[in-house]
Amino acid sequence: MRYATLDNGTPDGRLAIVSEDLATCRPLPGMTLQAMLDGAEMPPPGPEQPFDPARCLSPLPRAYQFLDGSAYVNHVELVRRARGAQMPDSFWHDPLMYQGGSDGFLPPTAPIRGARDWGMDFEAEVAVITGPVPMGATPAQAHDAIRLVMLCNDISLRALIPDELAKGFGFVQSKPACAFSPLAVDPRALPGWDGGHLSGTIRVDLNGAPFGRADAGVDMTFDFPTLIAHAAKTRALAAGTIIGSGTVSNRDKDGGPGKPVAQGGRGYSCIAEQRMVETIMSGEPRTPFLGAGDRVRIWMEDDAGLSLFGTIDQSVEALT
Amino acid sequence: MRYATLDNGTPDGRLAIVSEDLATCRPLPGMTLQAMLDGAEMPPPGPEQPFDPARCLSPLPRAYQFLDGSAYVNHVELVRRARGAQMPDSFWHDPLMYQGGSDGFLPPTAPIRGARDWGMDFEAEVAVITGPVPMGATPAQAHDAIRLVMLCNDISLRALIPDELAKGFGFVQSKPACAFSPLAVDPRALPGWDGGHLSGTIRVDLNGAPFGRADAGVDMTFDFPTLIAHAAKTRALAAGTIIGSGTVSNRDKDGGPGKPVAQGGRGYSCIAEQRMVETIMSGEPRTPFLGAGDRVRIWMEDDAGLSLFGTIDQSVEALT
Numbered sequence: 001m002r003y004a005t006l007d008n009g010t011p012d013g014r015l016a017i018v019s020e021d022l023a024t025c026r027p028l029p030g031m032t033l034q035a036m037l038d039g040a041e042m043p044p045p046g047p048e049q050p051f052d053p054a055r056c057l058s059p060l061p062r063a064y065q066f067l068d069g070s071a072y073v074n075h076v077e078l079v080r081r082a083r084g085a086q087m088p089d090s091f092w093h094d095p096l097m098y099q100g101g102s103d104g105f106l107p108p109t110a111p112i113r114g115a116r117d118w119g120m121d122f123e124a125e126v127a128v129i130t131g132p133v134p135m136g137a138t139p140a141q142a143h144d145a146i147r148l149v150m151l152c153n154d155i156s157l158r159a160l161i162p163d164e165l166a167k168g169f170g171f172v173q174s175k176p177a178c179a180f181s182p183l184a185v186d187p188r189a190l191p192g193w194d195g196g197h198l199s200g201t202i203r204v205d206l207n208g209a210p211f212g213r214a215d216a217g218v219d220m221t222f223d224f225p226t227l228i229a230h231a232a233k234t235r236a237l238a239a240g241t242i243i244g245s246g247t248v249s250n251r252d253k254d255g256g257p258g259k260p261v262a263q264g265g266r267g268y269s270c271i272a273e274q275r276m277v278e279t280i281m282s283g284e285p286r287t288p289f290l291g292a293g294d295r296v297r298i299w300m301e302d303d304a305g306l307s308l309f310g311t312i313d314q315s316v317e318a319l320t
Numbered sequence: 321m322r323y324a325t326l327d328n329g330t331p332d333g334r335l336a337i338v339s340e341d342l343a344t345c346r347p348l349p350g351m352t353l354q355a356m357l358d359g360a361e362m363p364p365p366g367p368e369q370p371f372d373p374a375r376c377l378s379p380l381p382r383a384y385q386f387l388d389g390s391a392y393v394n395h396v397e398l399v400r401r402a403r404g405a406q407m408p409d410s411f412w413h414d415p416l417m418y419q420g421g422s423d424g425f426l427p428p429t430a431p432i433r434g435a436r437d438w439g440m441d442f443e444a445e446v447a448v449i450t451g452p453v454p455m456g457a458t459p460a461q462a463h464d465a466i467r468l469v470m471l472c473n474d475i476s477l478r479a480l481i482p483d484e485l486a487k488g489f490g491f492v493q494s495k496p497a498c499a500f501s502p503l504a505v506d507p508r509a510l511p512g513w514d515g516g517h518l519s520g521t522i523r524v525d526l527n528g529a530p531f532g533r534a535d536a537g538v539d540m541t542f543d544f545p546t547l548i549a550h551a552a553k554t555r556a557l558a559a560g561t562i563i564g565s566g567t568v569s570n571r572d573k574d575g576g577p578g579k580p581v582a583q584g585g586r587g588y589s590c591i592a593e594q595r596m597v598e599t600i601m602s603g604e605p606r607t608p609f610l611g612a613g614d615r616v617r618i619w620m621e622d623d624a625g626l627s628l629f630g631t632i633d634q635s636v637e638a639l640t
Contacts, residue, residue: 011358011558062384062558063384064382064383064384064422064423064424065421065423067492070489085488088487090487091487094487096487096488096489097492098489099419099420099421099490099491099492100419101385101419101555102384102385102422103557103558104384104555104556104558113455114554118554135433136639157554160554165488165489166408167408167410167411167414168405168416168485168488169390169416169417169418169485169490169491170419170489170490170491171419171489171490172419172550173553173554176455176554176555177555230492230493234438234480234493234494234496235421235424235496236424236497237424238331238382238424241423
C-alpha cells in the first residue's frame with residue numbers, strides 16, 4: 001500500500017491511498033497518517049481522483065519524533081574530513097544518531113528558504129516510520145515495528161554546523177525543517193526491501209543534471225532495525241517515530257569516495273561530499289552550496305522506471 | 321487559566337480546566353491541549369469533578385517539539401566541571417540548547433524506569449509551551465507566542481552522557497522520556513511571571529527531605545523569549561513547541577555554587593550539581609544517583625502556599 005497526505009488546510013492533512021502508477025489516489029475521509037499509526041479504524045476510501053504531488057504535504061506533516069542516523073559511515077568520514085574533524089573508530093560499530101526537529105516538515109515540493117551564507121545543502125536519505133517500540137527492544141522487535149518507508153531531504157546548513165556542534169549539544173539551528181517524499185510505502189510493496197535495507201539507486205538531480213546515483217542498499221553499516229534498537233535503548237518510541245538512514249553514500253571499488261557523476265562515478269547525495277572530493281582531487285571545492293533558484297530533485301525508481309515514492313522537488317528561495 | 325490533561329485511554333488524553341485551589345476540574349469533552357493550541361473551538365466544559373493528579377498525563381502527553389535550553393549557565397559550568405569538561409566563554413552570550421525527545425512524556429506521577437548503572441538523575445526546570453513562531457522571530461515576537469508555563473523533570477542518565485556527547489550529535493540515549501507538572505498555566509495567572517522569567521522557589525524534595533530551593537527567577541542568563549528566538553533562527557516553530565529553561569541553578573552570594581539545603585544553602589535542582597559541590601568540599605561525591613525506591617518531588621508554591629502547577633512526584637523502578 002502507498003500512502004500520501006493531501007493538503008486540506010489542516011495541520012495533519014488528509015490521508016490518501018495512491019495507485020501503483022502514482023496516477024490516481026483515493027482520499028480517506030477524516031483520516032490522517034498519525035491516526036492510522038495510532039490504530040484508528042480506517043474509513044472506506046472516497047472516490048478516485050487524479051494524484052497531484054504538488055498537493056501533497058509530508059506523509060506525516062508533523063511528527064512526534066524524527067531521529068536521524070548516520071548509517072552510511074563513508075558519508076560521516078568524508079564530511080568530518082571536510083571540516084577538519086577526526087572520526088573515531090567507534091563510529092563503525094556504535095551508530096551515530098541525532099534527535100531532529102519534527103514539528104513541521106516541508107511539503108515535498110515546497111521551497112527551501114534560507115540565507116545564502118548559511119551554506120544550504122541537501123542530504124538524500126531513506127527513512128522509515130515505526131509503530132510503537134518498547135524500551136529495550138531488540139533489532140528483531142524493531143524490525144517488526146517498521147510500518148512505512150519513504151525518502152528524506154535532510155536539509156543542512158553547513159556554515160552553521162561547526163560552531164553549533166562545538167557547543168556539544170547537537171543540531172538545532174543548523175538542521176532546519178526537512179522534507180520527505182510524497183509517498184510513504186508499505187515495505188511489502190517495495191521490491192528492494194530486505195527487512196533492513198532498501199536496495200536501489202537513490203537519484204539526486206541538481207538543476208536538472210544528475211548529481212547522485214548511489215545505491216541505498218550498499219555501504220549501510222547499520223540497518224534500520226539496528227538504528228531503531230539504538231534509539232529505544234533507554235526509552236520507548238511512539239507510533240509515528242521517523243528514523244532516517246543518514247546521507248546515502250557509497251564507497252568506490254578501491255575503498256575511496258568515488259567520483260562525481262559527470263566524471264563517470266556514482267556521485268553524491270549531498271553537496272558537502274562532492275566538495276570534499278573536489279578538494280582531494282583539485283585542492284579546492286568547486287561546487288557551491290545552494291543559492292537562490294537552485295533546484296534539487298530526489299527520487300527512486302523500480303526496474304521498470306516507475307517512481308517508488310514520488311519526487312522530492314525543491315527550489316531554493318534565498319532570504320538575503 | 322490552569323489546564324491539565326486527564327488519562328482517558330487515548331494517546332492525547334482529555335483536556336480539563338482546573339480550579340485555582342487544584343481541588344476540582346471540569347473536563348472539556350473531546351478536547352486536547354494540542355487541539356486548543358492549534359486553534360480548535362473550545363467546547364463548553366463538562367460538570368465539575370474532583371481533581372486527581374494521579375489521573376493526569378503530561379499536559380501535552382506527546383508533543384511535536386521539545387527544545388531544552390541551558391539558561392542557568394551556573395548549572396552548565398558546574399556539570400561540565402563535574403565531568404572534567406571546559407565551558408567556553410561564549411556560553412554566557414550564545415544559548416546552549418538541545419533537541420529533546422517529545423514522542424511520549426512520562427505522566428507527572430509515573431515511575432522513572434532505568435538501570436542503576438545509567439546514573440539516573442532528575443533536573444528541575446521551568447518550561448513554556450508556545451503557539452506558532454515564525455522563522456526569524458524576534459524576542460518580542462517570541463514573547464507574544466508564549467501560551468502556557470509548566471515545570472519539567474528532565475531526566476538525565478549521567479553515566480551515558482559523556483560517551484554520547486563525545487560523538488558530537490547531542491543526546492539520544494542519555495535523555496530518556498522526561499516528565500512535566502500536572503498543570504500547564506496561563507502566564508497571566510502566574511504572579512511571578514514577568515514575561516521572560518518565572519520568579520519563585522522551585523522546590524525539589526528527594527526521599528522526603530528538601531534537596532533544592534533555588535529561585536527560578538534568579539541567574540537565568542537567557543530568558544524564554546531569547547531561548548525561543550534562538551530556536552526559531554532558521555525555522556518556524558509549530559504550535560505546541562515546548563521550550564525548557566534547563567536546570568534551575570543559583571549562584572551563592574560569593575559567586576560560588578552555594579551549599580546543600582542540609583547545610584543552610586538553597587541546594588540544587590539535580591543530583592549532579594550536589595555531587596560536584598561535595599567533590600569540591602570533601603574530595604568526593606557522597607550523594608548517589610537515583611536507585612530503586614528513590615522518590616523525587618518537584619513543585620512551586622505561591623506566597624500563600626498554594627501549589628502553582630501541582631507536583632511532579634516520581635519514584636524510581638530499577639530495571640537491573
